[in-house]
Amino acid sequence: MADVMVTAWSNGDGWLSVDTAEWIAERAEHCEKLTDDLREWMENRDFKHPTTDVLVLWVKDRTGEDPVGLYGDGLFWAHNTCNIENILSDDLGFVVFSAGGELGDLMVTMSGDGGLYSQPEVYRDTTTDTVYWGDYAHAFGRCVNDHEWETYDGHRLQRYDGGLSDASPTISGQARVPFGDHQRAYVACPECRKSLRFTA
Numbered sequence: 001m002a003d004v005m006v007t008a009w010s011n012g013d014g015w016l017s018v019d020t021a022e023w024i025a026e027r028a029e030h031c032e033k034l035t036d037d038l039r040e041w042m043e044n045r046d047f048k049h050p051t052t053d054v055l056v057l058w059v060k061d062r063t064g065e066d067p068v069g070l071y072g073d074g075l076f077w078a079h080n081t082c083n084i085e086n087i088l089s090d091d092l093g094f095v096v097f098s099a100g101g102e103l104g105d106l107m108v109t110m111s112g113d114g115g116l117y118s119q120p121e122v123y124r125d126t127t128t129d130t131v132y133w134g135d136y137a138h139a140f141g142r143c144v145n146d147h148e149w150e151t152y153d154g155h156r157l158q159r160y161d162g163g164l165s166d167a168s169p170t171i172s173g174q175a176r177v178p179f180g181d182h183q184r185a186y187v188a189c190p191e192c193r194k195s196l197r198f199t200a
């Protein structure tokens, strides 16, 4: 469970965030050897950016096979979180796939800040289900009175085991900054106004 930070500038203006490195660390282990190998391989072939096409070529070169979906199931999966509807502290473009052979199940970062391509980092996948790679917008919150709320889009709050409606409160709307002190920013429980403690 990663810690979720609340950042708010004033009452009614705030958001949740999870440290991106921590979020990744809960799902994968950094693999320096493969990172070096991929970077060197790209450099030798004059590839500037780790696009999905380039990554497919790298895998084919190393294993003789096309990468497939994680755990050998389904499709090669790429995602970019370069939008406001997530809770990661940094933008992150990444792919998850199964490379087969000795390479195994991998996650490779392709881009960072603002969606710009960056030097790839290769990680070994440690998840047991691909859904963990898609939950970059989910957080669960509970107040001292045991009211439970969660978000699936980093924006709106819904009751745990409840649904969304037009009247669903938003995280930004529930953000509170007591005495203008940003250090004490919190998201107020829509039911009792106590602070919600979030995990993701």
Ligand SMILES: [Zn+2]
Pocket (backbone or CB within 6 Å): 143, 144, 145, 146, 147, 189, 190, 191, 192, 193, 194
């Ligand atoms: Zn409450």
